[in-house]
Amino acid sequence: MCINGYAAFYNLLKLKMTDQPDITIGIMDRKAEVFGGLHGNFHGDGLGYVSGHFSARAEAGNIIFFDEVHREIRRSPLIKLAAPEGSTFSLFNVPIGKRFHWERTEDQIFQGDLILQMRGDGTIAVINQIPLEDYLKSAISSEMNSAAPMEFLKAHTILSRSWLLAGLGRKKKIEKTSMTSGETADGERILWYDLEDHDLFDVCADDHCQRYHGITKIASRQVEEAVGETQGRVITFQDQICDARYSKACGGLTEEFATAWDNKRVPYLSSISDAPVPYPPIRTEEEACRWILSEAEAYCNIKDEGLLEKILPKGDRETKNFFRWRVEYSREELEEIIRKKSDLDFGTLKEIVPIQRGSSGRICRLKIVGSKRSTIVGKELEIRRWLSRTHLYSSAFVIATRRNPNGEVERFIFNGAGWGHGVGLCQIGAAVMASEGFTVEQILKHYFRGVEIEKMY
Ligand SMILES: [Zn+2]
Numbered sequence: 314m315c316i317n318g319y320a321a322f323y324n325l326l327k328l329k330m331t332d333q334p335d336i337t338i339g340i341m342d343r344k345a346e347v348f349g350g351l352h353g354n355f356h357g358d359g360l361g362y363v364s365g366h367f368s369a370r371a372e373a374g375n376i377i378f379f380d381e382v383h384r385e386i387r388r389s390p391l392i393k394l395a396a397p398e399g400s401t402f403s404l405f406n407v408p409i410g411k412r413f414h415w416e417r418t419e420d421q422i423f424q425g426d427l428i429l430q431m432r433g434d435g436t437i438a439v440i441n442q443i444p445l446e447d448y449l450k451s452a453i454s455s456e457m458n459s460a461a462p463m464e465f466l467k468a469h470t471i472l473s474r475s476w477l478l479a480g481l482g483r484k485k486k487i488e489k490t491s492m493t494s495g496e497t498a499d500g501e502r503i504l505w506y507d508l509e510d511h512d513l514f515d516v517c518a519d520d521h522c523q524r525y526h527g528i529t530k531i532a533s534r535q536v537e538e539a540v541g542e543t544q545g546r547v548i549t550f551q552d553q554i555c556d557a558r559y560s561k562a563c564g565g566l567t568e569e570f571a572t573a574w575d576n577k578r579v580p581y582l583s584s585i586s587d588a589p590v591p592y593p594p595i596r597t598e599e600e601a602c603r604w605i606l607s608e609a610e611a612y613c614n615i616k617d618e619g620l621l622e623k624i625l626p627k628g629d630r631e632t633k634n635f636f637r638w639r640v641e642y643s644r645e646e647l648e649e650i651i652r653k654k655s656d657l658d659f660g661t662l663k664e665i666v667p668i669q670r671g672s673s674g675r676i677c678r679l680k681i682v683g684s685k686r687s688t689i690v691g692k693e694l695e696i697r698r699w700l701s702r703t704h705l706y707s708s709a710f711v712i713a714t715r716r717n718p719n720g721e722v723e724r725f726i727f728n729g730a731g732w733g734h735g736v737g738l739c740q741i742g743a744a745v746m747a748s749e750g751f752t753v754e755q756i757l758k759h760y761f762r763g764v765e766i767e768k769m770y
């Protein structure tokens with residue numbers, strides 16, 4: 314069944330779905346060649362039954378599909394391979410953590426159907442089609458360690474399901490040509506990235522949407538249980554499924570929706586204190602400085618390595634000191650990074666000035682001043698991208714400089730707070746809350762104020 318058929322109903326709780334929808338996930342995109350293996354007898358139009366190793370190559374508007382003895386068995390712009398019950402397929406060298414500091418490639422195994430689709434630019438999109446609840450099992454296992462506390466896994470399942478259904482409903486409503494971001498008339502570079510960026514599939518498999526690294530990471534019965542026990546459940550606000558966002562660690566205060574995405578107020582995505590004590594939202598530069606340079610007590614301020622090990626998947630445990638962090642560059646090094654990332658030549662860097670911050674201290678407009686030009690960059694992800702060879706942990710930072718006797722900057726020092734955009738649920742904070750005995754409902758209502766939990770199917 315097709316997801317789009319349901320899209321119109323997502324935001325109308327009165328019309329509940331009778332069954333879970335299928336979703337399409339872009340596993341790899343814009344590839345010239347694809348290599349993998351079919352574990353079972355897959356069936357495709359025009360190629361009958363096929364199994365074993367395969368490869369596919371883009372050539373003159375077609376995808377050429379080769380079987381395991383490298384015999385061409387199909388030539389078409391669209392190749393759809395339906396999986397028989399209980400079978401899987403592998404894809405080799407799948408890139409993960411694209412452009413982030415944890416970037417690498419992996420061989421991955423998937424359930425469901427495999428679709429290879431030709432793009433207009435002569436490259437191949439590799440798509441997996443799978444029922445939503447099966448997708449969730451893998452996505453939860455990829456995002457967090459399946460040994461994390463049960464109430465946390467359930468909370469994450471409910472929010473991932475909500476985010477996905479709300480996003481698909483919204484995507485249907487938006488015209489393909491609509492701009493989600495862009496350059497303003499006075500030369501500001503204000504960009505953000507959202508679900509609307511995908512055309513041939515519903516979501517991608519990487520951090521941009523929600524991590525989905527195949528079934529290789531489904532290690533525990535706990536995730537199966539978390540998905541099974543919450544089946545069809547979502548969080549809602551005023552009868553609409555919530556666009557439930559989340560990030561790794563808020564840093565003690567969560568962020569508002571508009572700091573990371575579109576300039577609109579989403580009531581259940583406002584800034585909250587992620588601690589047993591109420592911290593007020595950040596309003597001034599002085600408050601931002603004091604907050605970021607402090608070691609506030611917060612759910613995500615966790616030093617217990619044993620608990621962190623249970624919460625985070627292996628790749629993420631290499632990220633240390635995410636609650637408060639520090640990055641330093643020589644001026645020349647930062648000039649080179651910014652030139653490469655922005656495609657703009659600022660000349661000699663003079664200063665970097667926060668223009669606007671959200672309530673967690675995350676900067677959404679940052680002014681970069683050089684000898685040749687000055688530009689304001691935003692929003693939070695674009696700022697993080699410009700100021701690092703990969704990405705800074707977050708845009709909640711204060712900038713210090715070291716100058717030579719002539720007053721010229723020699724070094725830029727960034728002291729920061731948190732990991733990710735900070736909007737919605739704080740994954741590490743929520744896992745800590747679960748380990749302290751909070752229930753799934755208490756956790757969801759702590760991060761998403763005013764919401765209800767409802768069953769959609
Ligand atoms: Zn995506």
Ligand SMILES: [Zn+2]
Pocket residue numbers: 562563564565566587611612613614739741742
């Ligand atoms: Zn937090």
